[in-house]
Amino acid sequence: MSRPNLALVGATGAVGTVMRDIVSTREDIWGEIRLVASPRSAGKTLKVRGEDVVVRALAPEVFDGIDIAIFDVPDEVSAEWVPIAAARGAVAIDKSGTFRMQPDVPLVVPEVNPHAAADRPRNIISTPNCTTLSMMAAMGALHAEYNLQELVVASYQAVSGAGVAGTARLYDEVEALAGDRGIGQVAGDVRKALDNKLAEESPFPAPIAFNVVPWAGSFKEGGWASEEIKLRDESRKILGIPGLKVSATCVRVPVVTTHSLAVHARFEREITVADAHRVLAAAPTVVLMDDPEKGVWPTPAAVVGTDPTYVGRVRQAIDFPNTLDLFVCGDNLRKGAALNAAEIAELVARESLSA
Amino acid sequence: MSRPNLALVGATGAVGTVMRDIVSTREDIWGEIRLVASPRSAGKTLKVRGEDVVVRALAPEVFDGIDIAIFDVPDEVSAEWVPIAAARGAVAIDKSGTFRMQPDVPLVVPEVNPHAAADRPRNIISTPNCTTLSMMAAMGALHAEYNLQELVVASYQAVSGAGVAGTARLYDEVEALAGDRGIGQVAGDVRKALDNKLAEESPFPAPIAFNVVPWAGSFKEGGWASEEIKLRDESRKILGIPGLKVSATCVRVPVVTTHSLAVHARFEREITVADAHRVLAAAPTVVLMDDPEKGVWPTPAAVVGTDPTYVGRVRQAIDFPNTLDLFVCGDNLRKGAALNAAEIAELVARESLSA
Numbered sequence: 254m255s256r257p258n259l260a261l262v263g264a265t266g267a268v269g270t271v272m273r274d275i276v277s278t279r280e281d282i283w284g285e286i287r288l289v290a291s292p293r294s295a296g297k298t299l300k301v302r303g304e305d306v307v308v309r310a311l312a313p314e315v316f317d318g319i320d321i322a323i324f325d326v327p328d329e330v331s332a333e334w335v336p337i338a339a340a341r342g343a344v345a346i347d348k349s350g351t352f353r354m355q356p357d358v359p360l361v362v363p364e365v366n367p368h369a370a371a372d373r374p375r376n377i378i379s380t381p382n383c384t385t386l387s388m389m390a391a392m393g394a395l396h397a398e399y400n401l402q403e404l405v406v407a408s409y410q411a412v413s414g415a416g417v418a419g420t421a422r423l424y425d426e427v428e429a430l431a432g433d434r435g436i437g438q439v440a441g442d443v444r445k446a447l448d449n450k451l452a453e454e455s456p457f458p459a460p461i462a463f464n465v466v467p468w469a470g471s472f473k474e475g476g477w478a479s480e481e482i483k484l485r486d487e488s489r490k491i492l493g494i495p496g497l498k499v500s501a502t503c504v505r506v507p508v509v510t511t512h513s514l515a516v517h518a519r520f521e522r523e524i525t526v527a528d529a530h531r532v533l534a535a536a537p538t539v540v541l542m543d544d545p546e547k548g549v550w551p552t553p554a555a556v557v558g559t560d561p562t563y564v565g566r567v568r569q570a571i572d573f574p575n576t577l578d579l580f581v582c583g584d585n586l587r588k589g590a591a592l593n594a595a596e597i598a599e600l601v602a603r604e605s606l607s608a
Numbered sequence: 609m610s611r612p613n614l615a616l617v618g619a620t621g622a623v624g625t626v627m628r629d630i631v632s633t634r635e636d637i638w639g640e641i642r643l644v645a646s647p648r649s650a651g652k653t654l655k656v657r658g659e660d661v662v663v664r665a666l667a668p669e670v671f672d673g674i675d676i677a678i679f680d681v682p683d684e685v686s687a688e689w690v691p692i693a694a695a696r697g698a699v700a701i702d703k704s705g706t707f708r709m710q711p712d713v714p715l716v717v718p719e720v721n722p723h724a725a726a727d728r729p730r731n732i733i734s735t736p737n738c739t740t741l742s743m744m745a746a747m748g749a750l751h752a753e754y755n756l757q758e759l760v761v762a763s764y765q766a767v768s769g770a771g772v773a774g775t776a777r778l779y780d781e782v783e784a785l786a787g788d789r790g791i792g793q794v795a796g797d798v799r800k801a802l803d804n805k806l807a808e809e810s811p812f813p814a815p816i817a818f819n820v821v822p823w824a825g826s827f828k829e830g831g832w833a834s835e836e837i838k839l840r841d842e843s844r845k846i847l848g849i850p851g852l853k854v855s856a857t858c859v860r861v862p863v864v865t866t867h868s869l870a871v872h873a874r875f876e877r878e879i880t881v882a883d884a885h886r887v888l889a890a891a892p893t894v895v896l897m898d899d900p901e902k903g904v905w906p907t908p909a910a911v912v913g914t915d916p917t918y919v920g921r922v923r924q925a926i927d928f929p930n931t932l933d934l935f936v937c938g939d940n941l942r943k944g945a946a947l948n949a950a951e952i953a954e955l956v957a958r959e960s961l962s963a
């Protein structure tokens with residue numbers, strides 16, 4: 254087979270921009286790379302693989318001749334267009350929440366369940382939510398040897414998880430408040446200052462500068478946020494542990510890009526810090542940064558823009574048997590989104606290249 | 609007995625400043641209020657109860673005639689001077705970490721264990737670490753009825769927990785970085801920009817603007833941070849549960865004041881969201897802000913500068929029996945420090961007033 258042709262749908266967005274960067278810097282196995290976005294962006298010229306490519310408006314014909322289409326668009330756009338791409342013969346790799354939990358759509362993290370990508374009766378493969386993805390390479394490696402049973406997770410989620418609008422909002426808020434050396438000390442003063450200074454509506458339900466916001470996604474039964482339920486359901490599906498116990502609290506923080514997670518993980522077998530270090534150091538896409546006595550642990554600002562999953566603060570829980578506490582950082586736009594999609598696309602491409 | 613005389617030691621600091629505000633706005637039961645700090649501040653004039661008071665340098669004589677001395681100073685200053693104040697006849701209420709876990713020093717949260725304040729063989733009473741304190745009123749109320757057994761906690765700690773230097777540092781970093789709408793997207797760029805622009809050393813071990821830092825305190829065995837161990841040990845002592853299982857991950861976030869905690873709490877008995885709402889709504893110093901469908905949950909910026917402990921995001925853990933997940937916010941300088949000390953001082957003062 255000749256080189257497969259790739260369509261990047263949503264090429265102008267936060268994930269789409271990193272997607273273009275990633276296909277431009279990884280081994281080039283592609284024939285044509287077609288860039289697609291909304292009619293608003295049609296005709297714009299964007300760079301991919303160092304070349305100018307004209308953006309096309311999403312339409313059925315953009316999938317003609319395409320082997321693999323990666324979708325980085327809002328849920329409702331995916332819901333409509335992913336099946337159209339698949340019906341026209343492309344393998345559709347979708348980053349939205351629409352198809353992830355459907356039983357006939359695999360949910361793939363190449364380090365954890367690469368085999369699942371081959372079983373795609375609808376020609377659709379889903380890639381997980383960025384919060385889940387940020388810890389999957391690490392948790393998958395530990396699970397493979399120690400058999401994960403329970404996860405209690407608190408997240409520190411970056412604003413770019415809410416797309417380009419999220420990133421713009423944090424920069425806007427910081428600019429509006431910087432220089433006021435009394436801000437954040439009186440109830441409601443941050444909100445009042447922002448209401449006075451910023452005309453645009455925020456993509457977040459509360460101020461995000463000088464604040465943390467314990468809400469991500471939409472309302473679900475029992476008071477859960479959709480992001481917290483996704484973390485539970487998607488972890489179970491990716492790791493193949495239907496009975497995995499999960500509780501998560503998802504919190505947005507004033508970080509541009511890179512999600513962090515405080516993870517409390519119980520395993521079936523005893524696991525020491527040394528055991529975890531051995532497993533994590535051997536996992537190809539995980540970087541262990543764990544020497545707190547020397548000030549070594551990951552932070553978002555230190556690792557943003559890079560591919561690995563970073564793990565630090567590995568501790569054996571004092572009061573809980575077979576349990577580790579750890580801190581994980583992963584770039585939500587790279588491994589959390591574009592990189593994982595690119596890796597899935599490469600899996601599929603290699604399949605057809607070897608066919 | 610006449611009105612008791614009060615000394616505020618560390619009156620110029622982050623906690624001391626709030627301390628002066630608090631004794632100036634609560635019911636005035638005090639005779640003299642003496643302000644004490646380091647020799648660096650001696651002779652300065654500060655306001656308390658609307659009056660100018662000249663700050664005295666810490667020395668044995670400043671405790672002459674003092675009934676109660678509240679210490680808001682670094683650990684090593686407390687270690688030396690708290691026993692001196694106590695030996696000179698003052699009841700010493702200490703905010704530092706020095707005496708908290710000593711068996712003959714009570715560790716008091718007036719909503720939870722007020723009786724403990726009366727049993728003080730050394731004339732010393734300790735007030736807890738701000739992170740522990742931020743959740744104690746809420747957890748104490750739930751424990752009283754449902755019997756707490758396990759806590760898994762992740763913190764979102766404000767910079768003022770590191771004193772005036774912590775607050776100044778966040779404002780400095782935000783000012784230095786504001787306006788750069790690409791910052792926080794390349795590994796290490798935040799640190800590089802700060803190294804170029806800020807001469808002073810940070811009280812934090814990593815950039816705190818546009819970042820989160822998974823480290824608070826000093827290094828302890830097993831890779832734990834002292835703040836995480838304090839949260840465990842102090843929760844056990846305050847709640848009177850020697851076997852309480854606790855795992856904590858403490859993370860500093862770019863918030864000026866008010867600590868937040870994501871808490872996963874297992875009880876002995878079944879507990880529903882409605883049960884928890886009933887208990888928390890009845891707890892006098894707890895405010896329930898829990899209607900996520902209407903966007904109601906606490907954030908630091910919304911509640912900073914106020915006295916209560918705020919609780920939201922109460923959920924029954926889907927996969928864990930008898931377990932709640934919740935999100936708590938408390939002002940680390942008020943309930944987390946100065947307010948709790950003032951409340952203890954009032955307890956002691958009322959004892960002697962009624963004696």
Ligand SMILES: NC(=O)c1ccc[n+]([C@@H]2O[C@H](COP(=O)([O-])OP(=O)(O)OC[C@H]3O[C@@H](n4cnc5c(N)ncnc54)[C@H](OP(=O)(O)O)[C@@H]3O)[C@@H](O)[C@H]2O)c1
Pocket residue numbers: 262263264265266267268269289290291292293294295311324325326327328330348349350381382383413414415416417418585586589590
């Ligand atoms: N950001 C993250 O960390 C992250 C992580 C995981 C998953 N995701 C998911 O990835 C998807 C994209 O997120 P994002 O953060 O990149 O959002 P974004 O920055 O808002 O970008 C949205 C993209 O979708 C395109 N689009 C919107 N409406 C369209 C339509 N009707 N037809 C065709 N294209 C349309 C936009 O094109 P125009 O520029 O022409 O409007 C743009 O390219 C979402 O499903 C999101 O939930 C994001």
Ligand SMILES: NC(=O)c1ccc[n+]([C@@H]2O[C@H](COP(=O)([O-])OP(=O)(O)OC[C@H]3O[C@@H](n4cnc5c(N)ncnc54)[C@H](OP(=O)(O)O)[C@@H]3O)[C@@H](O)[C@H]2O)c1
Pocket residue numbers: 617618619620621622623624644645646647648649650666679680681682683685703704705736737738768769770771772773940941944945
């Ligand atoms: N900030 C919080 O949220 C928080 C919460 C819980 C507990 N704490 C604890 O409370 C204590 C005070 O913290 P902080 O945040 O208020 O610190 P801070 O802002 O740095 O203030 C320190 C205070 O201690 C005084 N001091 C320092 N060295 C002294 C000496 N040798 N003799 C007499 N006074 C001296 C300082 O006086 P000068 O101004 O004259 O130097 C100042 O008043 C610490 O033990 C801290 O761990 C703080």
